[in-house]
Amino acid sequence: MYCVQCEQSNKGGCAVKVGSCGKTADVADQQDVLLRLMQGVSVYADRAARVGARDEQVDSFTPHAWFTTLTNVNFDSTRFDRLIDRAIGMRERARACALTAGADLSALPEPATWNPGITRAERAAAAPFAAIQRWMDRDGPSVTGLRNLLLYGLKGTAAYSEHARVLGQEEAAINAEFHRISAFLATDPTDIDALLRECLAVGGLNLKVMALLDAANTGRFGHPEITMVRMSPVAGKAILVSGHDMGDLEALLQQTEGLGINVYTHGELMPANAYPGLKKYAHLAGNYGGAWQDQQKEFDAFPGAILMTSNCLINPEIKGYADRIFTAGPVGWNGVPHIQNHEFAPVIACALTQPGFAADAPEQRIPAGFARNTVMGVADTLLGMIKGGEVKNLFLIGGCDGARPGRNYFHDLAVSTPADSLVLTLGCGKFRFNREDMGTINGIPRVLDMGQCNDAYSAIQVAVAVAGALGCEVNDLPLHYGISWFEQKATAVLLTMLHLGLRKIHLGPTLPQFLTPEVLGVLIDKFDIRPTGDPQEDLARMLAAA
Structure with missing residues (x-):
């Protein structure tokens, strides 16, 4: 594998069998194949949008698929097999939508027609055609670097879009602009000025997406209030929720109400403690731990069940908590139970078998909730x-x-x-x-x-x-x-x-x-x-x- 998408990359890139993040070369290949196919999906979706047509399933699948390829999100090869299958199906849906609407389907770029095969072996053989180093010799490091800047900006925008979508907020115009820029990327552009313009266009699109996500969060949970968030645990059974997804947190709080289980946030979920719609749950006990990179130490010491939402997962097999961690949303690790449709009964059952905290720790609180x-x-x-x-x-x-x-x-x-x-x-x-x-x-x-x-x-x-x-x-x-x-x-x-x-x-x-x-x-x-x-x-x- 060769990967330079995050700071964990080794000097010169992760040209290795296993990346610093724990991603295997096989999964890296699957992610490359998926993204190349998704650019093909966008080619057809963009052509359809030009004549006023869209497919809602295509638009809903797109941000989720892109999100799974971010750093420290999904390492589950079996789920990537299914995502690639779905991407091929979505590309055909987008093509049919464009055809039905009478869109111009001439001069299609490679991702629109590329066939990576059916079996995992065929797709592994096809992966070099989707890998970023394919163009390094042809186009040089600067053009390739700008395309990567555009690609990774689209990945981040897709993640925020997915956060909003799962809370019921999406806009056709935002989806259409995402497809337009992704379709541009599918042409393997070499014009530096055009690449810079589209990178800034991603910035403009992401501003709209962040506004949409802000509306989703505040519309669902209210505007954050100044809150002294407890940073030390209290006695009792416990569940720790990490990542970004406040919808998952809300559903878990609803399902654990009255069960004598305290729920804690971790990492990027700490600000959830300041939202009225979440802090109203008395068993939202505060925050445990700090940033994502310390999770192996902190998760190992946590005496309860752990739910990882959205992103920033590190190998749970190294420490002793692989049997009490669960994933949700785009997150995945081979062998770790994955929760779908907010059905958190396995997480709750696990928490009840764990010892929990024996006593209250000395109280520590810090202020949060200073949103706009x-x-x-x-x-x-x-x-x-x-x-x-x-x-x-x-x-x-x-x-x-x-x-x-x-x-x-x-x-x-x-x-x-x-x-x-x-x-x-x-x-x-x-x-x-x-x-x-x-x-x-x-x-x-x-x-x-x-x-x-x-x-x-x-x-x-x-x-x-x-x-x-x-x-x-x-x-x-x-x-x-x-x-x-x-x-x-x-x-x-x-x-x-x-x-x-x-x-x-x-x-x-x-x-x-x-x-x-x-x-x-x-x-x-x-x-x-x-x-x-x-x-x-x-x-x-x-x-x-x-």
């Missing part, structure tokens, strides 16, 4: 503090976390920010510093937890509103960015920030391997992207520019 509605609710106060000089700088520090050395940069940057500044944070990158006592300004905590990584939308809306109230552009605000990059959702968010014209983004701790020096040079020139360096030097540069 909360922050804008005190907009006058915030603007007054900025105009009066009580708040001189705003920092957006967060994103995806990971295990590589250098990620203490974001902790060191956050704790070094001046006392007259506010730190907006989101994603699991916040676990680097969210238990630090950084004080308050006029009773407002200096660290404002805005939520999950998709809640970059909240941060963007707050920045736009503050700039509008001050009569300036967002780039003129004393707003500084320290963005922790890891995988494809972060790629989509970065493209959204670039689409909005945000500049001087400090990105790290290591840059994506698919960004060749030439491509990085373009991004530095156009957007002043800045690789992270020494946190004190970066902070001094940020403050000097304020």
Whole structure:
């Protein structure tokens, strides 16, 4: 396998039999085949959309299929066999839809007609035709790198779209734009300017998708409220829910009500504790643990059942919890029971057989719930503090976390920010510093937890509103960015920030391997992207520019 899609990639790419994430070469091949077929699906769906036609099943399957190929999501080869079968069927549905609508089906690119075979052996033999290194010699690293930037941005956008879709929110126009860009990618484009335009188009699309997901979350669970989230366990039977999917969490809370089982969030689900529609359940006991990369240690120590939703799964076989972890949604691992249709009885039964926590741990709480509605609710106060000089700088520090050395940069940057500044944070990158006592300004905590990584939308809306109230552009605000990059959702968010014209983004701790020096040079020139360096030097540069 050869993989450069995330920070776990070895130097030069994961040219190995098993990736750093635990993905096997066989599964990597299956994911490549699936994505090539899905580009073919989009070719027909795009042609159909041009004449006003669509197939709802195709549109529903598309984000889910793309989501399964993200880093640390699905490692289950049997499920990929089924996904590839379904993709072939969906391609035919999309073709039939286009034909019936009278769409032009001339000059079809390769993914629209490519046949990877029926058996796993045939598909393994066909996989090199779908692998990214196929084009490295023909098109060079810069063109290939830009296509990867586009591909991985689409992956992240698909993930957020799937999060919204499972909560009942999707839009035909968003699906059509996704298919359009995916169909463009299916042509194996080589024009650098066109590739850059489409990368920014992904950023614009992802902004719409994040708005849709924000509407799905707040429409279903209410707007987050300032909440002191318990970070230490209490006595009793226990279930731990990790990932991003608040719909899964809600269903589990409903099914465990009155059973004497405490439910805890983990990782990116911690912000769920601030939503009224979820915090109303008394047995939502708080958050256990921190970011995803520590899960093997934390899951092993957790004395209950574990449910992994959406993404960030690490090999559960290494530690002693493989017999009490379950997956849901796009997540999968060979041999791990998979929950469908929110039927969580096996998870509950497992939790009842486990010892649970014997006693309450010393109480620890941290504030959360500073999403856009909360922050804008005190907009006058915030603007007054900025105009009066009580708040001189705003920092957006967060994103995806990971295990590589250098990620203490974001902790060191956050704790070094001046006392007259506010730190907006989101994603699991916040676990680097969210238990630090950084004080308050006029009773407002200096660290404002805005939520999950998709809640970059909240941060963007707050920045736009503050700039509008001050009569300036967002780039003129004393707003500084320290963005922790890891995988494809972060790629989509970065493209959204670039689409909005945000500049001087400090990105790290290591840059994506698919960004060749030439491509990085373009991004530095156009957007002043800045690789992270020494946190004190970066902070001094940020403050000097304020």
